[in-house]
Amino acid sequence: MNQPLQKISTENGRKTTGTQDELVYAHIFDAILEQRLAPGTKLNEESLGEIFGVSRTIIRRALSRLGHEQVVVLRPNRGAVVASPSIEEARQIVFARRIVEKAVTELAIENAQPAQLVQMKQLVVDEQSCFARGDRGAGIRLSGEFHLQLAIMANNPPLLSFQRSLVSQCSLIIAQYESGGKSHCSYDEHFELIDAIEQRDKQKAVRLMMHHLDHIEHKLSLDETGASDDLHAVFSNVVGKK
Amino acid sequence: MNQPLQKISTENGRKTTGTQDELVYAHIFDAILEQRLAPGTKLNEESLGEIFGVSRTIIRRALSRLGHEQVVVLRPNRGAVVASPSIEEARQIVFARRIVEKAVTELAIENAQPAQLVQMKQLVVDEQSCFARGDRGAGIRLSGEFHLQLAIMANNPPLLSFQRSLVSQCSLIIAQYESGGKSHCSYDEHFELIDAIEQRDKQKAVRLMMHHLDHIEHKLSLDETGASDDLHAVFSNVVGKK
DNA sequence: GAGTAGCTGATTGTATACAAAAAAACCAAC
DNA sequence: GTTGGTTTTTTTGTATACAATCAGCTACTC
Numbered sequence: 001m002n003q004p005l006q007k008i009s010t011e012n013g014r015k016t017t018g019t020q021d022e023l024v025y026a027h028i029f030d031a032i033l034e035q036r037l038a039p040g041t042k043l044n045e046e047s048l049g050e051i052f053g054v055s056r057t058i059i060r061r062a063l064s065r066l067g068h069e070q071v072v073v074l075r076p077n078r079g080a081v082v083a084s085p086s087i088e089e090a091r092q093i094v095f096a097r098r099i100v101e102k103a104v105t106e107l108a109i110e111n112a113q114p115a116q117l118v119q120m121k122q123l124v125v126d127e128q129s130c131f132a133r134g135d136r137g138a139g140i141r142l143s144g145e146f147h148l149q150l151a152i153m154a155n156n157p158p159l160l161s162f163q164r165s166l167v168s169q170c171s172l173i174i175a176q177y178e179s180g181g182k183s184h185c186s187y188d189e190h191f192e193l194i195d196a197i198e199q200r201d202k203q204k205a206v207r208l209m210m211h212h213l214d215h216i217e218h219k220l221s222l223d224e225t226g227a228s229d230d231l232h233a234v235f236s237n238v239v240g241k242k
Numbered sequence: 243m244n245q246p247l248q249k250i251s252t253e254n255g256r257k258t259t260g261t262q263d264e265l266v267y268a269h270i271f272d273a274i275l276e277q278r279l280a281p282g283t284k285l286n287e288e289s290l291g292e293i294f295g296v297s298r299t300i301i302r303r304a305l306s307r308l309g310h311e312q313v314v315v316l317r318p319n320r321g322a323v324v325a326s327p328s329i330e331e332a333r334q335i336v337f338a339r340r341i342v343e344k345a346v347t348e349l350a351i352e353n354a355q356p357a358q359l360v361q362m363k364q365l366v367v368d369e370q371s372c373f374a375r376g377d378r379g380a381g382i383r384l385s386g387e388f389h390l391q392l393a394i395m396a397n398n399p400p401l402l403s404f405q406r407s408l409v410s411q412c413s414l415i416i417a418q419y420e421s422g423g424k425s426h427c428s429y430d431e432h433f434e435l436i437d438a439i440e441q442r443d444k445q446k447a448v449r450l451m452m453h454h455l456d457h458i459e460h461k462l463s464l465d466e467t468g469a470s471d472d473l474h475a476v477f478s479n480v481v482g483k484k
Numbered sequence: 485g486a487g488t489a490g491c492t493g494a495t496t497g498t499a500t501a502c503a504a505a506a507a508a509a510c511c512a513a514c
Numbered sequence: 515g516t517t518g519g520t521t522t523t524t525t526t527g528t529a530t531a532c533a534a535t536c537a538g539c540t541a542c543t544c
Contacts, residue, residue: 019318019497054498055499057497058497068307077525078505079525092399095398096404100341156334158334158335158338158408159334159338162404165400165404261527286495288496296529298530300529319534320537487542489541490540492540493536494536495536495537497532498534500529502528502529504526505525506525509523510520510522511518511521512520513516514516
């Protein structure tokens with residue numbers, strides 16, 4: 001027991017501080033976004049502790065952080081589960097993202113450094129190659145990182161941290177609702193967006209961004225008629241019947 | 243030792259779930275917003291544990307949550323201190339609030355329930371009476387709660403949670419920079435805002451809100467020339483001199 | 485006397501033991 | 515076979531013990 005975490009951090013190209021709870025957090029986070037953990041999955045503290053070779057204390061910290069970002073939901077005395085936002089919740093998240101992405105896009109245009117733009121292009125190339133080789137999970141995660149990078153360019157830490165939470169939740173939504181075949185939030189649009197930013201064309205960039213979010217939201221409507229596991233929603237037609 | 247926390251929760255009119263860490267969190271939070279804890283104050287885990295009659299485990303959870311809301315800053319291996327945002331950081335926070343408050347105001351107008359408006363009016367009355375009797379700290383906190391209530395009316399949970407963090411940080415800023423005499427973010431403006439919302443006048447409401455935030459930002463400029471404890475900022479004029 | 489190395493006390497980080505709560509299994513009655 | 519309650523087991527919540535780290539001090543070197 002208690003073998004150290006060793007360099008599991010190098011699995012993806014993310015910078016890690018090296019503290020244990022950071023690592024555990026990052027791993028669970030990635031697993032959720034890459035859909036190796038399905039929405040609704042129970043996250044048992046002791047099992048996770050054994051998997052990562054750390055005590056429940058560390059797992060607990062990681063879960064609590066994930067809970068604060070709304071990627072998992074913490075139910076008092078009942079443990080944590082991977083969040084599974086309803087369509088209504090998904091709509092609200094996308095709405096909030098519209099607000100934030102608009103501001104972030106405009107700020108990014110004002111503050112973009114050439115080196116950052118180069119980095120972003122590389123990110124989209126990586127994203128593209130993920131989808132090309134069929135690694136949908138990693139693709140969704142990189143797509144999210146693109147939007148995070150944009151918020152970094154915007155140079156407003158509070159907006160960045162909100163963006164982080166929203167992007168995570170959106171990735172979850174995409175993973176949950178964008179079933180199978182349909183190609184998702186496409187990297188083409190990301191390339192176009194970078195162009196618009198390079199040209200410092202705020203109007204165009206914002207328009208592209210909104211269009212981008214329309215795509216996500218559109219997928220939700222398609223699924224609207226699907227089955228639900230919310231009994232109240234399912235039986236809302238008989239309310240007051242008794 | 244370990245006398246229970248008992249009903250310290252009734253000190254202010256806030257609803258509490260009753261779990262210990264919630265209580266501790268709320269108490270520290272209030273203490274910071276009401277300036278009983280000055281920015282920069284070290285928050286010793288053991289001392290807090292003794293004060294609240296709980297173990298460090300609980301204190302740690304509360305601090306971690308406060309840290310995530312950026313009301314305290316957690317320095318690894320060096321403990322937590324009450325945040326003391328620089329003027330630059332304060333500007334960024336206010337900027338983010340502009341974005342969110344605009345969206346929240348518009349949503350609130352769309353979704354406002356009559357009962358909620360009544361509640362908000364009462365809140366402003368309470369706020370007013372706090373300032374009238376010289377309880378500046380509680381006044382600042384109630385003023386923040388006004389803006390939170392607005393976000394509740396807006397009925398978008400993600401925006402609400404971001405608003406919570408922003409309002410907290412703003413209260414901290416107000417407490418820190420709005421020195422002495424000058425009457426702060428005034429309740430008159432809150433009354434006007436409620437009126438505009440009742441009349442469903444989006445343009446007017448948003449205009450009032452922006453005006454409101456101008457006031458906060460204006461205070462920052464006044465302080466700009468003040469002393470700083472950021473050595474880089476202080477000596478920025480000699481950069482490259484050597 | 486300035487600067488550095490090592491020591492000491494205090495504080496945070498982590499693991500673990502135990503208590504409390506919830507879930508599961510079980511059994512009885514109908 | 516299903517329902518209702520009781521016991522057992524699992525899982526979470528909290529306190530605490532111990533390890534690792536840091537800040538401040540002393541003493542030593544140059």
